[in-house]
Amino acid sequence: xxxxxxxxxxxxxxxxxxxxxxxxxxxxxxxxxxxxxxxxxxxxxxxxxxxxxxxxxxxxxxxxxxxxxxxxxxxxxxxxxxxxxxxxxxxxxxxxxxxxxxxxxxxxxxxxxxxxxxxxxxxxxxxxxxxxxxxxxxxxxxxxxxxxxxxxxxxxxxxxxxxxxxxxxxxxxxxxxxxxxxxxxxxxxxxxxxxxxxxxxxxxxxxxxxxxxxxxxxxxxxxxxxxxxxxxxxxxxxxxxxxxxxxxxxxxxxxxxxxxxxxxxxxxxxxxxxxxxxxxxxxxxxxxxxxxxxxxxxxxxxxxxxxxxxxxxxxxxxxxxxxxxxxxxxxxxxxxxxxxxxxxxxxxxxxxxxx
Numbered sequence: 374x375x376x377x378x379x380x381x382x383x384x385x386x387x388x389x390x391x392x393x394x395x396x397x398x399x400x401x402x403x404x405x406x407x408x409x410x411x412x413x414x415x416x417x418x419x420x421x422x423x424x425x426x427x428x429x430x431x432x433x434x435x436x437x438x439x440x441x442x443x444x445x446x447x448x449x450x451x452x453x454x455x456x457x458x459x460x461x462x463x464x465x466x467x468x469x470x471x472x473x474x475x476x477x478x479x480x481x482x483x484x485x486x487x488x489x490x491x492x493x494x495x496x497x498x499x500x501x502x503x504x505x506x507x508x509x510x511x512x513x514x515x516x517x518x519x520x521x522x523x524x525x526x527x528x529x530x531x532x533x534x535x536x537x538x539x540x541x542x543x544x545x546x547x548x549x550x551x552x553x554x555x556x557x558x559x560x561x562x563x564x565x566x567x568x569x570x571x572x573x574x575x576x577x578x579x580x581x582x583x584x585x586x587x588x589x590x591x592x593x594x595x596x597x598x599x600x601x602x603x604x605x606x607x608x609x610x611x612x613x614x615x616x617x618x619x620x621x622x623x624x625x626x627x628x629x630x631x632x633x634x635x636x637x638x639x640x641x642x643x644x645x646x647x648x649x650x651x652x653x654x655x656x657x658x659x660x661x662x663x664x665x666x667x668x669x670x671x672x673x674x675x676x677x678x679x680x681x682x683x684x685x686x687x688x689x690x691x692x693x694x695x696x697x698x699x700x701x702x703x704x705x706x707x708x709x710x711x712x713x714x715x716x717x718x719x720x721x722x723x724x725x726x727x728x
Contacts, residue, residue, distance in 0.1 A: 378699065379669050381604045385686045386707055393685075394720035395539055397522055397550045401572045405715055406724040408654045412728055416709060421723055422568040424680075430583030433625060433634040435677070437565040437641045438588040443531030445543065448491040448499065450484075458484075460491060463534060463562070463595065465509065465525060468487035471544065473520040473625060474502060474513035475527065478595075482507055494529050502556045534562050537598055538685075551719075560592035560615075566719045567639035567680045574716045587625040589662070591616035601687055611666040611689055616645040620658040626675075634727070637677040640690050643667075643697075651676040668692040669700050683710055683717040698726055 386400040396405040406424060408417040419426075428434075450457040458481075465476040479485060482504075491499040491512060499512040517523045532543040533551045553568040554576075596612025603609050625725070626646075629635055637643040648663040649656045654674045657717040666689065679697060684690040706724070715722045 376670060377700075379606060379692075379695075381601055381606060381687055383700070384576070384688070384691050384695065386704070386711070387712065388686055388717060392714060392717050392721075393538055394681065394716040394718060394722075396707050397569070397720040398716075398722075401550075401554075401570050402575050406570075407710060407715065407722070407724045409698065409724060409726045410728070411702070411726060414702055414705070416706065418713065420492055424725060425575070425578050425582065427725060427727065428579060428582065428584045428634070428636070431585070431630055433585045433587060433629060433633070433635045434579070434638055435587050435589065435622065435626070435635060435646065436553075436555060436568055436592075436638045437591050437645070438553070438557040438642075439561040439565060439590050439592050440559045441533060441552055441564050442563045443528050443548070444534040444562050445532045446493070446530055448525065451490040451492065460485075462491075464531065465562075465594075466525065466560075468511055468513075469520055470513065472501075472502075472513040472515040473517055474511050474524040476505070476524070477510060477512050478508050479510055480508070482510070485510070493530060495526060499524055510580045521585075522659050530693055533539065534569050534595070536563065537719075538718065541543070555588070556594075557588075558590040558617075560590075562595050563593040563597050564719065565591070565593060565639045565641050567642075567723060568723075569720075570723050575689060584645065587622040589616060589618045589622050589642060589645055591645045593641055597690070601689060604683050606666075606668055606692075609666060609689075611664055613662055613664045614641075614644075615660065615662045616641075616648070617660040618649055618656060618658050619643060622659040623649075623656045635675075635677040636680055636725075637675075638680045640679075640681055640693050641665055643675075643677065643679060643693070646675045646677065647673065666692075667696050669696045671696045677728065681724055682719065682721050683707070683715055683724060684716055 401556045402422040404421045406419040408422045446462040461480040463478040468474045489501040489642040533547045
């Protein structure tokens, strides 16, 4: 019997708007946790702090330690009579040249040309040096002496780049809560949200129980929020993300006792591990990038448990979960999550998938 070919509409489901989490839970580990067993299809409802019950001595958490940068800014476009229209900005990545600069997404790009000046609230003036597309441009700052000084000045007026579905204003609390407590390597435009639920106190409990930790870095871009429009998924090309897996992490994974669990914390971690793995599940260390699109029919090379948040309809992340958990069981799990009013997406609740 031929394997079913899934299409975009197969990943649609009714998600009440009130289940999209606009704010985080009162405390990180007070979010809810659904524990799901793949083999028996058993479902248990917990609070996240209860994850300690499901992890044992010798288990290994693999976490993405990327750090979200305060990438959202505003500037005023130059105008013959002074400062003109307000421009919304998203920092993408720094560029070193004759003058330090950043690739930026500018909105609106209308009437912006190469040479247009942008005025920032802290007195900086940027110049649009090169336009790459209808959204992205290189903005340089000739008055700034070096890239570190520019980074510091941009970050001091930047705000956290909350997901597009969150329509409210960014608050001071988001600077802490849209960042994991183990964030270390700067570069992400979105948080590895499965890791947001952990606290230092929870890690202390896990340490005492003998649960180990290892880290990799995958810099999540805004592409993770890009909607998929093509019904034929074979025509979809997924966004590209850079990652780095230290040799220490690959050694920790390869040295694992087969009877113990490796838990990939987040779809970003799983995507990096799968990209870096050969057909035997051996993982290469070092920097690389991923354009891997994991959807039903994908054969996983690594053997891990998975901790993840609940994802939105028609998203590539939901397709990854469907590949991991099985399409029919994923539908059942998500129907249960909606019925019991679990909170979805970045600031939402979590799901731990075990064998």
